[in-house]
Amino acid sequence: MFASGTEDSTQQRWEESWSAGVGREMRMTRWLSITAIVLYDFNHKNNQLQSRPVSFRLGYQITPFPGKKQKRSKKNS
Secondary structure (H helix, E strand, C coil), X not given: CEEECCCCCCCCEEECCCEXXXXXXXXXXXXXXXXXXXXXXXXXXXXXXXXXCEEEEEEEEECCCCCCCCCCCCCCC
């Protein structure tokens, strides 16, 4: 759902977006992965804010370095 309106306007309008798509996650390095998604909006004809039927999204995730591994302590039962 998207909201429309300007900062001066007191009106807001919400429009529904029914999307489906496919995506892929690609690991670039040990600490960086990129996600690419292609979506199709089934409600694009009725949507005045975003009337494009196909959209592309690109995202990234940074994972911190794990550092030194800690030894697990064994508990006696």
